[in-house]
Amino acid sequence: MNSVQGAAPTSDLTSASYHDDHLLHRLYALQQQFQHIPASSIGALAAELCLPLAQVEAVIDFYSFFHRTARGRVDLLFSNCTSCGDLSLMHDLCQRLGVVPEQTRADGAVSIGEASCIGMCDQGPALLANGRTLTQLTPLRLEQIAERIEASTPIEQWPAEWFHVHDNVRKNGLLLGTTFSTGSALVAALEKGAQTMLDEIIASGLRGRGGAGFSTGMKWKFCREATGDAHYVVCNADEGEPGTFKDRILLSSHAHAVFEGMTLCGYVIGAKKGYMYLRGEYRYMLPELLAVLERRRKLKLLGTAILGQSDFDFEIEIIVGAGAYICGEESALIESMEQKGGVPRVRPPFPVTQGFLAQPTVVNNVETLAAAAHIAVHGGGWFNAHGSDKSDGSKILSVSGDCTTPGVYEYPFGTSIQRILDDCGAEHVQAIQVGGPSGTLIAPAEFERKLAFEDLATGGSFMIYGAQRDLLHVIQNFAHFFAHESCGFCTPCRVGTTLLKNGVDKIATGHGTQYDVDELRRMAALVKRRSHCGLGQTAPNPILDLLQRFPQAFEDRLVHSDFEPHFDLDKSLQEARRLTHRDDAEAHL
Amino acid sequence: MRKVRVATTSLAGCFGCHMSFLDMDERLVGLLEHIEFSRSPINDIKHCEPCDIGLVEGALCNADNVHVLREFRQNCKILIAVGACAINGGVPAMRNHFTLEECLNEAFLDEIGVDNPHIPNDVEIPLLLSKVHPLHEVVHVDYYLPGCPPPADAFVKIITDLLEGKEPSLPREILHYD
Numbered sequence: 001m002n003s004v005q006g007a008a009p010t011s012d013l014t015s016a017s018y019h020d021d022h023l024l025h026r027l028y029a030l031q032q033q034f035q036h037i038p039a040s041s042i043g044a045l046a047a048e049l050c051l052p053l054a055q056v057e058a059v060i061d062f063y064s065f066f067h068r069t070a071r072g073r074v075d076l077l078f079s080n081c082t083s084c085g086d087l088s089l090m091h092d093l094c095q096r097l098g099v100v101p102e103q104t105r106a107d108g109a110v111s112i113g114e115a116s117c118i119g120m121c122d123q124g125p126a127l128l129a130n131g132r133t134l135t136q137l138t139p140l141r142l143e144q145i146a147e148r149i150e151a152s153t154p155i156e157q158w159p160a161e162w163f164h165v166h167d168n169v170r171k172n173g174l175l176l177g178t179t180f181s182t183g184s185a186l187v188a189a190l191e192k193g194a195q196t197m198l199d200e201i202i203a204s205g206l207r208g209r210g211g212a213g214f215s216t217g218m219k220w221k222f223c224r225e226a227t228g229d230a231h232y233v234v235c236n237a238d239e240g241e242p243g244t245f246k247d248r249i250l251l252s253s254h255a256h257a258v259f260e261g262m263t264l265c266g267y268v269i270g271a272k273k274g275y276m277y278l279r280g281e282y283r284y285m286l287p288e289l290l291a292v293l294e295r296r297r298k299l300k301l302l303g304t305a306i307l308g309q310s311d312f313d314f315e316i317e318i319i320v321g322a323g324a325y326i327c328g329e330e331s332a333l334i335e336s337m338e339q340k341g342g343v344p345r346v347r348p349p350f351p352v353t354q355g356f357l358a359q360p361t362v363v364n365n366v367e368t369l370a371a372a373a374h375i376a377v378h379g380g381g382w383f384n385a386h387g388s389d390k391s392d393g394s395k396i397l398s399v400s401g402d403c404t405t406p407g408v409y410e411y412p413f414g415t416s417i418q419r420i421l422d423d424c425g426a427e428h429v430q431a432i433q434v435g436g437p438s439g440t441l442i443a444p445a446e447f448e449r450k451l452a453f454e455d456l457a458t459g460g461s462f463m464i465y466g467a468q469r470d471l472l473h474v475i476q477n478f479a480h481f482f483a484h485e486s487c488g489f490c491t492p493c494r495v496g497t498t499l500l501k502n503g504v505d506k507i508a509t510g511h512g513t514q515y516d517v518d519e520l521r522r523m524a525a526l527v528k529r530r531s532h533c534g535l536g537q538t539a540p541n542p543i544l545d546l547l548q549r550f551p552q553a554f555e556d557r558l559v560h561s562d563f564e565p566h567f568d569l570d571k572s573l574q575e576a577r578r579l580t581h582r583d584d585a586e587a588h589l
Numbered sequence: 590m591r592k593v594r595v596a597t598t599s600l601a602g603c604f605g606c607h608m609s610f611l612d613m614d615e616r617l618v619g620l621l622e623h624i625e626f627s628r629s630p631i632n633d634i635k636h637c638e639p640c641d642i643g644l645v646e647g648a649l650c651n652a653d654n655v656h657v658l659r660e661f662r663q664n665c666k667i668l669i670a671v672g673a674c675a676i677n678g679g680v681p682a683m684r685n686h687f688t689l690e691e692c693l694n695e696a697f698l699d700e701i702g703v704d705n706p707h708i709p710n711d712v713e714i715p716l717l718l719s720k721v722h723p724l725h726e727v728v729h730v731d732y733y734l735p736g737c738p739p740p741a742d743a744f745v746k747i748i749t750d751l752l753e754g755k756e757p758s759l760p761r762e763i764l765h766y767d
Contacts, residue, residue: 515729566726572718573652575689580710587716589652 017293017317018286023049023059023339024322027066028280032130035070035108051339062341062487064115064323065131065280072104072111074149077128081117081242082477083400083463084124086137090114093142097149110149116325116481117242118281121400121463122168122407130155133284134162163284167249171423173410174386174394175367175374176249180257183301185264185376190307194268198224201268201372204380205392209367210236210328211435211459213391216368222352224269226360231271233262234356234363236333238279240325241436242481243461246396247366249408251278251285254370255292259316261369263302264376265362266314274316275356277333280323289318325485329533330363331355332487343489344533367396367460388414391452395460399424401432402466411451418447420462428467431550436461437478438538441471441545472508472553475542479504482539493536496527500540502566507557511564517554521547593752594640596627596665600654601681601721602647604630605738606672610644612741620745623752627664637664642751644734648674648681649722653715662728667751670724673737682721689719732757735764 020026026045030037037060046056060066076093079085094101094112104111120126123135132155134141141162148158169176189197202217223231235258239247250258262274278286293316296302306312319337321327327336331345334356355361364372371393375383384392391413397420400406404425411420421429429447434440435458442449442456449455465474483501488494503520506512524540531537546553569589577587599607607630613620628637637643643665649655662668673679684692698706724730734747743763750757 563729565728567722569655569718569727572720573716575719576716579690579693579708580716582710582712582716584712586652586712589655 015290015294016297016315017290018320019317021049022319023051023056024063024320024336027060027063028320028322031066035073035075035104036067039068049339055340058341059339062324063280063321066322070104070108072099072109073152074110074155075130076110076112076145077115077118078112079116079118079120079124079126079128080114080477080480081121081124082465082474083121083243083406084117084119084126084135085114086125087114089125089137089139089142090127092139093146096142096146109152115281115323116240116485117244119239119245119248119279120165121243121245121398123166124400128281129158131280131283132163133165133281135165165248165252165284167253168407169249169253170399170405170407171409171411173396173412174383175257175371175396176254176408176410178374178378180254180260180370180374180377182256182260182296183299183307185257185260185373186267186301186307188376189264189267190309190312194224194270197264197376198268200380201375202380204375204383205387206368206371206375206383207391207453208365209371209395209459210365211241211439211457213453213457216364216372219352219362219364220265220268222350223360223362226353228353228359230273230357230359231266231269232356232359232361233265233269233271233274234330234333234337234351234361235262235274235276235366235369236328236330236363237282237366238277238321238328238333239282239366239460240279240328241438241459241461242478243398243400243433243436243463244459245398245400246408246460248282248285250366250370250396251282251289255289256296257370257373258366259292259296260301261364261371261373262316263306263314264373265364265369267312269360269362271362272313272315274314275337276316276318277327277337278318278320279327280321283320286318286320293318324487325481326487326533326535329535332533333363334361341487343487344535346532365459386412388412388450388452388454390454395451395458397451397458397462398460399462399464401464402426402429402469403464413450413452415451416448417442417451417456420451421447421464424464426464426466429464430467430469431465431471431474433461433463433465433474433542434458436463437481437542438534439541441475441542441549443549470553471546471550472504472557475546475553476501476504476508478542479539482535486535486539490530490532490536492527492530493532493539496523496531496536497539499523500527500543504543506564506566507554510557511559511566512554512557513559513561513564515563517547517558592625593623593642594627594638595624595629595642595644595748596637596640596661597629597631597644598637598646598657598661599630600645600647600657600675600724601650602672602674603680604646606644606646606675606736609736609738609741610744613745614741616741616745620748624748637661640665641667642748643668644671645669645675645724646671648678649718649724649727650681651715651717655718655727658724658728667731668724668728669732669734669747670730671734672739673735675724676733676735678721678723679737682723685720689717693717734759736766739763 078090125137206216207213327342332342336342479501483497643661
């Protein structure tokens, strides 16, 4: 292993917009080369990047895609999302290949584990094979995968069509249905000037599409007015909320609009540098995104003197994440950009005054930036002619779950939930999780509610659960998700999400009593109220929603006694019985 | 007036909580006007009688701990988990990072200087649970008295509150450790 000391950067992707000197990128390269981060390489890497050793160590431990011990030469990560995951397929493959989940097979050929939602909910079940996406898995496909693993066929030689990701756009709306002419937003911006353009964005009523819904124009205004050595634009493409995949379509088919939105923002706020933070699960799109950026450079839409304006310089760099849901939170994302673990900052100060490198920074969702580019061309009035009172424009939804046509749908705000269900062919619907696990679980009685910030807000996730689904099982999945994704910084979330998970598990496995339900409710309230950031503050939502709307889902599983232990006491003595060869009456509980 | 009956015991603990209990010093004398002890290391009564308050120190590491805890739960109207081990597993739970087999091998087979290496298996010795657990995972616990150990003032406060028929509440000074 000593040979890896000072290992050269191995990425062949180095370009003006993807830098090999970013810690996440170097660790990714090491992980690809050695299937883990060799201990002997860490010191040299820290020295080379001029980072404290402790910071490099912490980053390796923080992100799911970096490992201390070797994964298999083929490392398969099955999505465990309720829409794009099917763990029974994973267990079948484990059995077929003689692999224990999360343990590398003795010959080093293969390892199999789980990943949080990988954004393929419209074409699941899906997995990541050495970071590359395979969709629409079937038992036959897994059989073929197993054969190739046993034959030591490198992933690069697996059939290319296995890795094909479909767009599945089912319904075009205001954004997806309007052709965007490359460069048109910047031409319009230069005609109008920065201040007028800012006023246009404010007038459009555009609000952040990531879910929180803060006024985009006001965010740009605050950042433009903030003083600093430099200003930055960040595109949050860390689409990690389970059930969300609408940014995937924007990045694969509308990348020019997204990058142009970033450049437009740079023009308005006076930034010369923009970053796109792309989730690690979408790394497969990186080559194409870099190619788009290169084309934009050639078209003088990026780089120095954009469109011949000597004072308009703007560069875009892409940073790729490494499997951490929390990095979708804007301040955690900035920490990650700064080569640290994604631990959310205390806010205020907000990024608009102290963001990346403590400079004024706008962090916007992919869809927000694409919308801004369209608004620059067509005007705020074109945009806010659509939508509801407090929610202007349209929303791009990722519809998945129990329906005939999962995919991407764009609707004006104010559209009813029932309309969406009718369009996607969803019948006998039991419940819908709107806005992902951190959003709202609604029952059929609420299907006339509206898609809007003032009613049902969503970052884009729309997961449908049919009558045959066990809702407690769904909520159990979410509880595991949050416990896994908690960054561990604050105690209410770190400990609380695990206690919530344990509580739901206990009830789901038929060992819960009314006392456990009451405890779950109490703990949920505490975690929601006391957590540091949005993750902990929303993690109890699915549990509270299920308790409120589907109490029967819990009651059906309860044991009618005052108290049930949290574990099987007699089983807990089994190991001791084996070691002492005892089986007398006292050796049982 | 009948005195309030209190039982105390230490499971997988270090008796530090009991020492802290005794740190009530002369305040114990006043307290004894109102309370009497059932099972407790103070009087060596072996089994818990029906009681008003049970104070349990220590975590659950073996079958006997479970029996004692169940006896306390059955007999005590109010059960209080006392100290870090009872509440979280504490120091005894540090073995949870290893398997039971690793622990026993280290202690009875592999350690340097072990004479006649074998894992004790007399029926008189309670079997160890595979992991150490806090009390509330096995019985319902009414109140938690935190600390390692809880200070004598905390014992005074929780017992006095209960004697006065109030919901026990510890002031911040008692809960704030640094």
